[in-house]
Amino acid sequence: xxxxxxxxDLLAFSRRPETLFFTVFLPVIFLVLFEAIFGxxxxxxxxxxxxxxxxxxxxxxxxxxxxxxxxxxLAITVVNRRETGTFKRVRGTPAPxxxxxxxxxxxxxxxxxxxxxxxxxxxxxxxGVRVELSHLPWLIGGVLIGAAAFSCLGMMxxxxxxxxxAAPPLANVVVLPLYFISGVFVPVDSLPTWLGNVASVLPxxxxxxxxxxxxxxxxxxxxxxxxxxxxxxxxxxxxASWRFRWTPRRG
Amino acid sequence: MPDVPPAISVTxxxxxxxxxxxxxxxxxxxxxxEVLAFLGRNGAGKTTxxxxxxxxxxxxxxxxxxxxxxxxxxxxxWRAKLxxxxxxxxxxxxxxxxxxxxxxxxxxxxxxxxxxxxxxxGLEEQTDQRAGRLxxxxxxxxxxxxxxxxxxxxxxxxEPTTGFDPDARRQFWDVISGLRDLGTTVFLTTHYMDEAQxxxxxxxxxxxxxxxxxxxxxxxxxxxGDVEITFALPAGTTLTELPTLSKAPTQRAGExxxxxxxxxxxxxxxxxxxxxxxxxxxxxxxxxxxLEDVFLAIAGDHAGDAA
Numbered sequence: 001x002x003x004x005x006x007x008x009d010l011l012a013f014s015r016r017p018e019t020l021f022f023t024v025f026l027p028v029i030f031l032v033l034f035e036a037i038f039g040x041x042x043x044x045x046x047x048x049x050x051x052x053x054x055x056x057x058x059x060x061x062x063x064x065x066x067x068x069x070x071x072x073x074l075a076i077t078v079v080n081r082r083e084t085g086t087f088k089r090v091r092g093t094p095a096p097x098x099x100x101x102x103x104x105x106x107x108x109x110x111x112x113x114x115x116x117x118x119x120x121x122x123x124x125x126x127x128g129v130r131v132e133l134s135h136l137p138w139l140i141g142g143v144l145i146g147a148a149a150f151s152c153l154g155m156m157x158x159x160x161x162x163x164x165x166a167a168p169p170l171a172n173v174v175v176l177p178l179y180f181i182s183g184v185f186v187p188v189d190s191l192p193t194w195l196g197n198v199a200s201v202l203p204x205x206x207x208x209x210x211x212x213x214x215x216x217x218x219x220x221x222x223x224x225x226x227x228x229x230x231x232x233x234x235x236x237x238x239x240a241s242w243r244f245r246w247t248p249r250r251g
Numbered sequence: 252m253p254d255v256p257p258a259i260s261v262t263x264x265x266x267x268x269x270x271x272x273x274x275x276x277x278x279x280x281x282x283x284x285e286v287l288a289f290l291g292r293n294g295a296g297k298t299t300x301x302x303x304x305x306x307x308x309x310x311x312x313x314x315x316x317x318x319x320x321x322x323x324x325x326x327x328x329w330r331a332k333l334x335x336x337x338x339x340x341x342x343x344x345x346x347x348x349x350x351x352x353x354x355x356x357x358x359x360x361x362x363x364x365x366x367x368x369x370x371x372x373g374l375e376e377q378t379d380q381r382a383g384r385l386x387x388x389x390x391x392x393x394x395x396x397x398x399x400x401x402x403x404x405x406x407x408x409x410e411p412t413t414g415f416d417p418d419a420r421r422q423f424w425d426v427i428s429g430l431r432d433l434g435t436t437v438f439l440t441t442h443y444m445d446e447a448q449x450x451x452x453x454x455x456x457x458x459x460x461x462x463x464x465x466x467x468x469x470x471x472x473x474x475x476g477d478v479e480i481t482f483a484l485p486a487g488t489t490l491t492e493l494p495t496l497s498k499a500p501t502q503r504a505g506e507x508x509x510x511x512x513x514x515x516x517x518x519x520x521x522x523x524x525x526x527x528x529x530x531x532x533x534x535x536x537x538x539x540x541x542l543e544d545v546f547l548a549i550a551g552d553h554a555g556d557a558a
Contacts (some may be wrong), residue, residue: 004354007354008350011350012345015345015381016345084341084343086340087395088307088337089337090358091357094327094330094331094358094401095327095357248339
């Protein structure tokens with residue numbers, strides 16, 4: 001049953017050009033553009049080490065890929081399914097309720113993993129950015145926990161979004177400033193300290209940190225950041241399950 | 252059918268929103284295998300009642316049994332025996348007809364084959380078209396296909412043909428007649444009288460939260476037994492010259508109307524009178540009241556109009 005659900009959700013996702021563009025192509029286009037513009041610059045890290053900008057940008061846009069799939073696309077799709085009565089309709093069949101959520105979450109997980117793979121391969125082949133094999137398990141773990149946490153936050157956003165029309169702008173209003181202050185578009189070191197401090201407790205910056213570590217393993221393993229991502233996921237899950245509904249908000 | 256338990260049995264159903272009782276002591280029984288048309292004006296409480304029967308809403312009072320179970324507490328096994336077409340739902344636009352049915356088939360323990368359902372709703376030529384590119388009528392038929400995929404004993408259709416063109420409605424009616432032939436019980440909410448007349452074994456009219464009338468279309472029509480004879484008053488004659496009829500004729504816009512319970516005798520008297528004088532009764536018609544007329548009389552002129 002879950003296989004059929006995921007299959008159908010993936011098919012539906014892949015056939016909507018606008019979500020496909022914003023979720024899959026945009027982070028890749030950003031990576032390519034940023035690499036072309038800033039890739040050659042070298043950056044001095046706070047620890048005193050110097051790395052190529054291109055090395056930092058691969059995990060940064062990997063993070064964006066995961067968030068696009070698990071948070072933005074998930075929230076938009078869930079609101080759409082709720083408001084069009086699709087959820088209500090399926091609740092009238094013997095299918096268990098979890099199948100709908102699981103279908104969406106697994107679908108965005110598959111898309112997120114695909115994005116990570118694209119970034120991984122593109123980073124390696126086009127920009128020579130590599131991950132030590134011994135750091136790969138951390139990267140995979142970080143990706144999975146990050147995707148799960150942002151899925152929960154996506155469900156939370158869906159739960160508090162009133163209408164289909166409001167979903168895309170709301171998701172982007174949340175996410176775009178976070179990209180700027182969390183080291184996705186701009187290195188965190190170039191931000192004012194207070195802004196960096198604010199960003200460091202929000203969910204995006206810790207995930208960038210978690211995914212950057214395998215690429216630049218200069219500091220100790222960022223367990224705190226990973227924990228922070230997980231805590232945000234838990235907060236999202238609690239609010240989502242408190243506010244979630246199956247039936248359209250209007251009518 | 253006294254031995255067979257009813258498909259739906261409702262006694263004293265009440266549903267309040269605030270202190271307004273939308274459903275106010277509704278009693279209804281639906282026999283297995285029949286098509287029951289559930290009529291009423293907008294706001295009469297039809298959708299609320301239907302959604303209580305489907306298990307979407309909780310009731311405030313009364314007994315409800317649908318396929319022998321209480322919808323408020325019944326589980327997945329019970330839902331596997333139902334097919335539901337909601338008033339406001341459309342299939343996912345990005346999936347094709349076949350993919351949509353395949354997905355819904357996966358929700359049910361004993362689904363009908365997808366190809367069979369496509370045949371039942373007459374979408375053979377659209378099998379691999381995306382739902383978003385189907386016409387409104389075709390999308391609605393796909394919606395019915397989704398309701399049939401689980402091989403249901405009972406199908407709920409909530410105003411399924413609203414906004415259809417006449418062709419699409421006729422095609423839809425064929426689908427519903429097909430369901431009856433399969434022995435499926437159909438609970439059809441509609442506000443189209445012709446739909447009820449064509450499809451329904453029995454008609455229930457809801458008004459002010461209760462069933463105001465219940466019977467076969469013919470029985471309901473008989474509630475207003477008068478037949479109306481209409482003709483143009485022949486030139487050079489007046490109303491007073493007409494023969495004595497069972498009811499006094501009235502004149503409106505040059506036409507004479509006789510609402511009669513003895514149409515044969517009155518018609519004979521009129522024809523004899525006209526023929527004897529060499530007159531032609533232009534525009535002569537004899538009409539039974541339509542179900543529409545009956546409905547208007549029973550359902551009241553306005554939603555929420557006091558009885």
